[in-house]
Amino acid sequence: MRGHRNDLLLAAAVLALAAAVWLFFSRPGGDGAWAVVTVDGAEVGRYALDEDRTVTIGETDYNVLEISGGRAAVVEASCADHTCVRTGWISREGETIVCLPHRLMVRIQGASGGPDAVAR
Ligand SMILES: [Zn+2]
Numbered sequence: 414m415r416g417h418r419n420d421l422l423l424a425a426a427v428l429a430l431a432a433a434v435w436l437f438f439s440r441p442g443g444d445g446a447w448a449v450v451t452v453d454g455a456e457v458g459r460y461a462l463d464e465d466r467t468v469t470i471g472e473t474d475y476n477v478l479e480i481s482g483g484r485a486a487v488v489e490a491s492c493a494d495h496t497c498v499r500t501g502w503i504s505r506e507g508e509t510i511v512c513l514p515h516r517l518m519v520r521i522q523g524a525s526g527g528p529d530a531v532a533r
Contacts, residue, residue: 446506446524448485450478453516460485462504462521474515485519487512 449459450470460468460480467488468478476497477489484504487497490512497512497519506524511517 446483446504447522448478448480448503449520449522451518451520459522462524470517471515476512476515476517478519485521486510487519490515 446462447459448462450457450468452470457470458468460466460478462480462483462485465481467480470476470478471491473491475489475491476487479486479488484502486502487500487510490497492512492514494514497510497515497517500510503510503519503521504524506521508521510519
């Protein structure tokens with residue numbers, strides 16, 4: 414049983430390295446997807462779906478974009494129709510949330526294709 418402890422240490426080191434590599438490659442560009450926000454067709458921001466956060470876009474006319482658990486949604490908005498809020502959560506490549514009154518659009522970009530993404 415000599416060397417057993419060293420094997421464990423080695424295994425732990427390999428696991429830690431694998432985790433580090435995985436974290437590195439799962440950043441945007443790998444599996445990472447973005448929520449791209451445009452207003453009037455101009456990009457105003459892009460947020461990685463793997464980082465939970467809440468962003469307020471605009472001031473008087475605002476949309477609150479929430480990113481949580483790899484999904485994005487407009488959870489609050491000052492627009493009249495609230496279509497953007499009712500759209501709910503999006504997470505797949507090409508899905509969009511549109512706020513017509515604010516000319517705002519949130520689009521998912523770079524998501525790895527699941528079964529639903531094939532039939533586009
Ligand atoms: Zn809206």
